[in-house]
Structure formats: structure tokens, C-alpha cells
Amino acid sequence: MSMNVETGLPYMLSVEDARARILNMFEVLETERKPILDALGQTLAEDVSSTLDIPPLTNSAMDGYAVHHEAVAGASEANPIELRVVGHLAAGELPGQSVEGANAIRIMTGAPIPLGADTVVPFEETDEFERKSRGLSPSEITEIRVMKEAAVGANLRPAGQDVRKGQMVLERGTLLRPSEIGVLASLGRDTVEVVRRPVVAVIATGDELIEPGDPAEAGKIYNSNSYGVAAEVLRYGGIPKLLGIARDNLESMNAKLDEGLTADVLLTSAGVSRGDYDIVKDVLASRGQIDFWSVRMRPAKPLAFGVFTGQGGRLVPHVGLPGNPVSALVAFEELVRPALLKMQGRTDLEKAMIRAVLEDDIVNSDERRVYARAVITRRNGRYYARLTGDQGSGVLTSMALANGLAICPEDVPVMRAGQEVDVQMLDWPVDAGQA
Ligand code: AMP
Ligand code: MG
Numbered sequence: 001m002s003m004n005v006e007t008g009l010p011y012m013l014s015v016e017d018a019r020a021r022i023l024n025m026f027e028v029l030e031t032e033r034k035p036i037l038d039a040l041g042q043t044l045a046e047d048v049s050s051t052l053d054i055p056p057l058t059n060s061a062m063d064g065y066a067v068h069h070e071a072v073a074g075a076s077e078a079n080p081i082e083l084r085v086v087g088h089l090a091a092g093e094l095p096g097q098s099v100e101g102a103n104a105i106r107i108m109t110g111a112p113i114p115l116g117a118d119t120v121v122p123f124e125e126t127d128e129f130e131r132k133s134r135g136l137s138p139s140e141i142t143e144i145r146v147m148k149e150a151a152v153g154a155n156l157r158p159a160g161q162d163v164r165k166g167q168m169v170l171e172r173g174t175l176l177r178p179s180e181i182g183v184l185a186s187l188g189r190d191t192v193e194v195v196r197r198p199v200v201a202v203i204a205t206g207d208e209l210i211e212p213g214d215p216a217e218a219g220k221i222y223n224s225n226s227y228g229v230a231a232e233v234l235r236y237g238g239i240p241k242l243l244g245i246a247r248d249n250l251e252s253m254n255a256k257l258d259e260g261l262t263a264d265v266l267l268t269s270a271g272v273s274r275g276d277y278d279i280v281k282d283v284l285a286s287r288g289q290i291d292f293w294s295v296r297m298r299p300a301k302p303l304a305f306g307v308f309t310g311q312g313g314r315l316v317p318h319v320g321l322p323g324n325p326v327s328a329l330v331a332f333e334e335l336v337r338p339a340l341l342k343m344q345g346r347t348d349l350e351k352a353m354i355r356a357v358l359e360d361d362i363v364n365s366d367e368r369r370v371y372a373r374a375v376i377t378r379r380n381g382r383y384y385a386r387l388t389g390d391q392g393s394g395v396l397t398s399m400a401l402a403n404g405l406a407i408c409p410e411d412v413p414v415m416r417a418g419q420e421v422d423v424q425m426l427d428w429p430v431d432a433g434q435a
Pocket of ligand 1: 204205206208209221222223224225226269270271272273322323324325
């Protein structure tokens with residue numbers, strides 16, 4: 001392996017090596033206590049066990065009549081069995097009386113089963129509706145005819161069916177999705193301990209940049225990287241801190257860096273490519289431990305990575321993303337996203353991968369790993385990957401069209417249409433276009 005004499009690193013790092021070196025510099029962040037709804041998307045930092053049975057009491061799964069099964073043995077349409085209705089139970093009420101002999105208690109879904117009953121006959125299996133159509137109000141129903149037998153335990157939800165008292169329900173490290181938020185609420189929890197979200201400083205660099213909203217100017221381009229990158233940060237659970245544009249001079253870079261070092265991570269874009277051996281690189285290198293890397297991937301070969309010392313001696317990792325907009329986003333996906341997830345206590349750092357049939361060729365001219373922007377569709381049970389056109393690293397709309405990155409390995413000079421390819425999904429599901 002040829003080495004770079006300046007950095008002592010291999011001239012071109014593999015994607016895996018680059019990711020491992022980056023991940024190595026990130027730790028799981030501290031925890032915080034939050035209202036459960038605010039914790040959506042965060043990682044649980046405590047083991048959650050239940051202090052109660054859920055449901056707390058055996059209750060009815062239907063609106064109907066709580067009876068003892070023997071009281072309705074042999075009941076049928078032709079041979080209905082009449083029961084005396086001795087009480088009514090709504091959800092939230094506790095039974096005040098038990099069911100004996102040929103008695104029934106009218107019961108609503110969720111109400112606890114009275115003593116003596118072992119099954120619930122739903123309205124549909126009685127003449128309830130007929131009585132109602134005769135103008136009787138529920139409280140006027142004093143007897144009921146049952147048209148069907150009932151099995152012991154039918155239409156009952158046993159106490160503890162969902163969760164048992166003392167049971168471990170959600171383990172530390174669990175990602176809180178809507179269903180977990182619901183489970184926490186079902187346990188009576190209103191707050192939860194989670195890993196806090198990382199604050200990510202985002203700085204664009206370049207004299208050519210103007211901000212969206214500014215009037216267009218000849219020779220200038222809009223800063224798209226900050227917004228695309230900040231949106232990625234949001235999407236993967238971070239809190240972006242947009243610090244605007246650093247100009248290609250010492251004062252400007254230094255001022256932005258000072259602001260950026262209050263964050264947990266610092267992301268810059270541009271100024272890391274070969275043609276850019278200028279002030280950006282010098283400032284970065286003079287203030288931190290920064291390596292400039294070539295990563296064996298296309299797009300996003302040039303990358304800077306290092307660590308700055310922030311306030312109080314805190315170490316702040318820095319990823320210098322490439323300037324080309326597609327490169328910045330692909331580098332983010334492959335190298336920054338896993339680090340953000342790691343900080344948030346996530347352990348599964350991979351995106352979904354599928355196998356798809358290529359619909360275009362992928363040409364790999366210089367032994368890098370190619371991440372080709374692709375539209376993935378599913379037809380007749382198979383996935384297909386069509387490239388989104390011009391794969392230039394400045395063609396940001398080609399990224400916007402894509403829902404996956406088709407991966408051509410380093411050692412494969414060309415993949416032909418018709419061949420199977422690994423695709424890393426950017427978005428899921430991929431059912432659009434399903435035939
Ligand atoms: P550089 O790495 O500074 O040579 O930038 C590489 C390419 O990316 C140039 O064409 C830049 O104009 C472009 N570029 C740099 N920063 C941004 C940005 N924030 N938004 C959009 N394009 C950018
Ligand atoms: Mg530049």
C-alpha cells in the first residue's frame with residue numbers, strides 16, 4: 001500500500017477505514033430526562049420495567065353481556081336462552097355485583113369482568129338490537145335472549161395480557177418510535193431518560209457563495225451545502241447550528257471556527273480538494289489535529305477529518321466535507337451519519353441494503369467504490385435500479401431524484417445493465433412504480 005508521506009496514512013483510505021477512524025473519535029453523549037413525546041427518535045438510556053399489570057384487570061373485549069358460560073350452554077337461533085339483566089358496567093367502573101345463575105350484566109368494552117362471569121356474549125349474538133329497535137333504552141333492557149353458546153374466556157382480555165407487573169418492557173438502547181412512546185404512556189410514564197441529541201455546527205466555506213434569499217449575482221453560487229447537510233443532520237436526530245459562510249481568509253475562518261467549537265461536532269464543506277491548498281486547509285491544520293484524506297469512493301473522494309480543542313479542553317471532532325454538493329451529501333451519508341447515530345446511542349448504523357437489477361451500466365474508471373444515484377422501483381416482485389442521469393458531483397438534482405445509491409465495488413471496472421447490484425436505500429419503502 002502506498003503511503004502519503006505528509007500524513008503517514010495510506011494514500012487512499014477505504015470507505016470502511018475512513019468510517020472506522022471517524023467513528024473511533026465519537027462517544028455516546030450524556031443523557032437527559034424529557035417528556036415522552038419530546039423523546040421521539042431518541043435512544044432510551046434506562047431500562048423500563050412495569051410497576052403494574054396491563055390491563056390491570058380482566059376486562060371485556062366487546063360490548064355485550066357478561067355471563068357464566070353454563071348459563072348459555074345450548075343456546076342457538078332456534079333455541080335462544082333468556083337471561084335476566086341485573087346490572088350495567090361501563091369502562092372505568094368497578095363491578096358492584098357478581099353474576100349468578102341465569103343472570104347477565106350488560107358490559108362495555110374495557111370494563112372489568114364481574115365475579116361469576118367467565119365469558120362475554122357480544123350484542124350481535126343476542127336480541128339487543130331488536131330490543132333497541134323497539135324503542136327500549138339500554139337501562140330499560142331487563143332481560144336478554146342469547147342466540148349462541150359462549151366458550152369460557154371468549155371476548156375477555158386477561159389481566160396482564162399485554163404487560164405483567166415487574167416485567168422488563170423496554171431495554172436501554174431502544175430507539176423510541178411512536179409505538180414505544182405509546183408503551184411508555186401505557187406504563188404511566190410521563191418522562192423518560194434518553195441520550196441527548198448532538199448539536200452539529202455547519203459551516204460553508206468559499207468566496208463564491210451567497211445565501212439563498214440573496215439576489216443572484218454573476219459569478220456567485222448559492223450555498224446549498226449548508227442546507228442539505230443541516231437537513232441531513234435533522235433527519236438523523238442532530239440539532240443543526242447553521243453558522244453561515246466562512247470566506248477564504250484567515251479572519252473569517254477563525255471567527256466561524258470559534259463559533260463552531262461550541263457544538264458537539266463541526267461540519268464544514270469545501271476547501272478540502274486537491275486544488276484548494278489554501279487558507280482553509282492552513283487554518284484547519286494550524287488549529288487542530290486535521291488530516292486530509294482521499295477516500296476510495298466516488299463521489300466524495302476528498303475529505304478532511306480531525307479534532308479541535310473546544311472550550312474547557314473539550315475535543316470537538318471535525319469533518320471537512322467536499323464542496324461539490326452531491327459529494328457533500330454522499331460523504332455525509334457514508335461517514336457522518338454513522339457518527340451522529342453512534343453519539344445518540346444507536347448501535348445499528350447501517351442503512352437498508354437491497355439487491356436490484358441494474359437498468360443502466362455503471363462505469364468505474366479509477367478503482368474507487370462508486371455510489372451511483374439510482375431510482376429503485378419494484379416490479380413483479382423484483383427491485384430495479386435505474387440511474388438518475390448525469391452522475392457529475394455538482395448535479396444536485398440527480399441526488400434529489402434518487403431513492404438509493406447503487407454500489408459498484410472498487411475492483412469492478414464496469415457493471416452492465418441486467419446485472420444484480422447492491423443498493424443502499426436512501427429512502428424506504430420503494431414501492432413506487434410497483435406493477
Ligand atoms: P472547493 O472544494 O472549495 O474547491 O469546492 C468544490 C466545488 O463545490 C466548487 O464548485 C464550489 O463552488 C462548490 N461549492 C463549495 N461550497 C459550496 C456550497 N456551500 N454550496 C454549493 N456548492 C459549493
Ligand atoms: Mg472553495
